[in-house]
Every structure is written in structure tokens, then in C-alpha cells.
Amino acid sequence: MxxxxxxxxxxxxxxxxxxxxxxxxxxxxxxxxxxxxxxxxxxxxxxxxxxxxxxxxxxxxxxxxxxxxxxxxxxxxxxxxxxxxxxxxxxxxxxxxxxxxxxxxxxxxxxxxxxDMFERFIPANQALEDAVRDGTYGRLLELTAWSAVAPLWPGASLGLAALPMEAMHSDLDLITRALGMPREVNVTAVARDADAAAVEATFAFDGAIARSSVSSLRPMPWGGRGGYTAAFTDGVLESTSTMGHDGRPTATLTAWTGDGAREVELPQADQYAAMIDHVLAVLRGEADNRITPAGALDALRLTLRVDHQVNGAG
Structure with a gap:
């Protein structure tokens, strides 16, 4: 190849x-x-x-x-x-x-x-998709996805002009894949300067709500942290992840039910390597394409809607 x-x-x-x-x-x-x-x-x-x-x-x-x-x-x-x-x-x-x-x-x-919908290859995100599809914990009622980062990429702006398209898109894909397109979107934002800001978006669905929160208002020692909390009728999935400068990211997934908390074992996976593996497997005829443009269109539509409320974009 x-x-x-x-x-x-x-x-x-x-x-x-x-x-x-x-x-x-x-x-x-x-x-x-x-x-x-x-x-x-x-x-x-x-x-x-x-x-x-x-x-x-x-x-x-x-x-x-x-x-x-x-x-x-x-x-x-x-x-x-x-x-x-x-x-x-x-x-x-x-x-x-x-x-x-x-x-x-x-x-x-x-x-x-x-x-490159790389977050679809994160094991904790795949676990959420499986739980929604299989009804493992009942029906999904509430989903909160969040991320907060320090200025880890020198020269890259993470201000209001960039955050919706650059930083929220993957989480909005997680939301649309779990719940579809919302009937109502509300967005608030705050900026420290041109390169550091925070955006919070809430979404209303028929019988469910969701929230996406992203922030670049963190000092360098913070690194990057994120995750999601998914509340179903019969339980909760909670995902947390961190990354820093040591090259050793961490990730945990906990399932909460009436019987208590249980840590879900996750396979070790680098989402970019897994995405590239998938691309090459499709080109060899060994897999069906899971990251087509058609499958990414809803996430783009919702991202542009959030961006419009933040930046007045078209």
C-alpha cells in the first residue's frame, strides 16, 4: 500500500x-x-x-x-x-x-x-454504542460528554473560533450516534482570550437530553482529560480518560447499577492506530467501511449548528 x-x-x-x-x-x-x-x-x-x-x-x-x-x-x-x-x-x-x-x-x-472519526475506535465509546444497541442498561435518558485540555499543541489556537469544529466534533458524533439529531440546541460560551475558551452545548431529544462541554482553560500540568456519563433507565456508564506528556494515557469505564459499581475491562487500544488498521482492512477487502462520509454527516450537521451559535458561522 x-x-x-x-x-x-x-x-x-x-x-x-x-x-x-x-x-x-x-x-x-x-x-x-x-x-x-x-x-x-x-x-x-x-x-x-x-x-x-x-x-x-x-x-x-x-x-x-x-x-x-x-x-x-x-x-x-x-x-x-x-x-x-x-x-x-x-x-x-x-x-x-x-x-x-x-x-x-x-x-x-x-x-x-x-x-477520521477516530473516537469510534475508543473502546469505552464502543462499549456505549453496544449498550445503546443491545439495551444492556435499558433506554438511554441522559448523555454528557466532556473534555478539558491545556495548550498541548504549540501554535494551535483553541479559542472560540476553533473549539466547535476542532474540539467538539467527535463528542457530537458520539451523541448523534447514540440519540440521533436533537430537536433543540442551546449553546453558551466564554473566552479568556483569542486562544483559550470554553463552550457548553445542551441538546433536547424526545425522551432524552444530552450535553457537550469542551474547554481549553487549563494550565499545562493538567494535560488533557475527558470522558462521558451515560444514564440509562437501569444503570449508568461512566468513562474517564487522561493524557499528559508521559506517553501513558489512562482510561477507565465503570458500570453502575442497583447492585453497585463494576469496572469494565477495556482492551488496550490506540484510537489512531485502530482507525488506520480499519482503513487498511477495508482496502484489503477484509471489513466494511464504518467511517463513510454518509455516516459522518449528522455529526457535521450538528457541529455546524453549534458553531453557528458560537461564531455566527454559515
């Missing part, structure tokens, strides 16, 4: 997953020759600044798009038109119109398109 990896910023998260494999060849594309060569070299990849090659070279099987959000949809469309399989970072598009265009293009193509 030969992969054109576009982007030297967040592309490093995908690069680490590819570098741990022995069945892919990766070329990393970037605009700055020095930075591209330095970053690609860290992972043992070849560097390139000739973006056109990613689409024109017939030896590339997959184009992996880790570019700024406004470039996701047009680059994905170009890759599909060039006959490439496509993996794009989330959100897949900057507007709902672009998202719908991607869905149509992907469904009309004989190539696979994937959206």
Missing part, C-alpha cells in the same frame, strides 16, 4: 500509526521544504513539496488529508476524481453543502472514502 500523507502538522498523528506498520510506504507532503524533510525523516518517510504528485502518480493507492479544515472537502474531491482512495481528517468539510457533495461523490465513486 503506497500512501500520500498530506500535512506535517496533525499529520504526525497518522504518521506515527503508519510508521509502526511494515505493510505501507508513505510519502509526506508539505509546503515548507525544510520542515517537511525534517518531519518526514522522523518517521522514516520520503518528503515532497510537489502536491500534484499525490494525485497524478498512479502508484499512490490512498491520499490521507491532514490539512486545514477549509481544504478537506476540495482536496478529497480532487483525490476521488484522480481515482484514489481517500482518508480525511475531521470534520470532513467546512460547510454542510460541501459535506453533502462529498457524500454524493463518494457514493458515486468506485473508490473508498474514510472520515
Amino acid at each position: 503506497r500512501i500520500a500523507l498530506l500535512g506535517t502538522g496533525f499529520g504526525q498523528a497518522h504518521a506515527a500509526a503508519y510508521a509502526a506498520r511494515g505493510d505501507v510506504e508513505v510519502v509526506m507532503f508539505g509546503r515548507d521544504p525544510e520542515k517537511t524533510a525534517r518531519t518526514a525523516g522522523r518517521f522514516g518517510f520520503a518528503p515532497s513539496t510537489d502536491l500534484d504528485t499525490a494525485f497524478a502518480d498512479p502508484s499512490f493507492d490512498l491520499v490521507d488529508i491532514c490539512l486545514p479544515i477549509p481544504l478537506h472537502a476540495p482536496t478529497a474531491l480532487r483525490a476521488l476524481e484522480a481515482g484514489k482512495h481517500v482518508l480525511t481528517e475531521l470534520p470532513m468539510a467546512a460547510t454542510l453543502e460541501e459535506g453533502r457533495e462529498l457524500v454524493a461523490a463518494a457514493e458515486a465513486s468506485d473508490r473508498h472514502m474514510f472520515v
